[in-house]
């Protein structure tokens with residue numbers, strides 16, 4: 001089962017519906033059970049499916065084997081510290097980007113551990129942290145009638161966890177995953193995400209990435 005910590009936001013909901021439609025059992029987490037229940041029930045009704053469950057973040061962390069972190073970066077430290085024991089030996093996929101805003105335009109925060117995903121691995125020493133999907137727009141994920149365009153760069157210090165997550169993401173049509181190497185490389189993906197958000201604002205669009213030559 002795939003769980004989404006803070007899965008009630010646009011990114012968590014978008015990923016949950018895409019994975020659910022590709023046949024995975026999913027579960028949406030929240031600080032508030034009733035909020036997660038309502039969102040999961042609505043999504044199941046809307047798409048005529050029954051494989052999106054719900055719970056509070058602790059229940060979701062207990063039940064799922066793979067957890068996606070889909071909270072704002074500012075909430076990451078407290079959330080992961082509180083779930084450290086439950087997440088032991090599990091795969092934790094981090095989508096967060098440490099963003100600040102200047103005159104409404106996003107930039108990458110200068111954080112102590114350089115990358116949000118490296119910070120997550122330090123907070124969860126006994127979990128296998130994988131970084132992925134930062135460059136993917138939640139609004140594109142929500143448009144399930146359209147296939148996903150673009151590449152997803154996946155980074156981790158665990159080769160097995162990275163391969164498993166690449167395989168799962170590849171099951172969403174038409175994503176292409178690329179092996180981005182070790183978890184420290186996540187800093188580059190997080191940075192390009194800030195650039196994409198600036199481009200989105202300038203060109204009034206939703207940009208993504210496609211790597212040429214591979």
Ligand SMILES: NC(=O)c1ccc[n+]([C@@H]2O[C@H](COP(=O)([O-])OP(=O)(O)OC[C@H]3O[C@@H](n4cnc5c(N)ncnc54)[C@H](OP(=O)(O)O)[C@@H]3O)[C@@H](O)[C@H]2O)c1
Nearest residue numbers: 006008009010011030031070071072073075096097134138
């Ligand atoms: N939106 C995008 O297009 C996009 C694209 C790529 C990556 N991402 C990344 O995905 C993550 C989620 O993005 P989003 O737009 O879905 O974010 P969001 O709507 O701001 O937050 C997602 C959920 O996080 C929970 N949350 C908020 N503050 C929290 C706190 N202090 N402690 C614990 N939980 C908290 C909330 O759930 P409850 O209130 O139900 O607990 C909320 O629904 C971000 O880190 C972002 O960088 C987003």
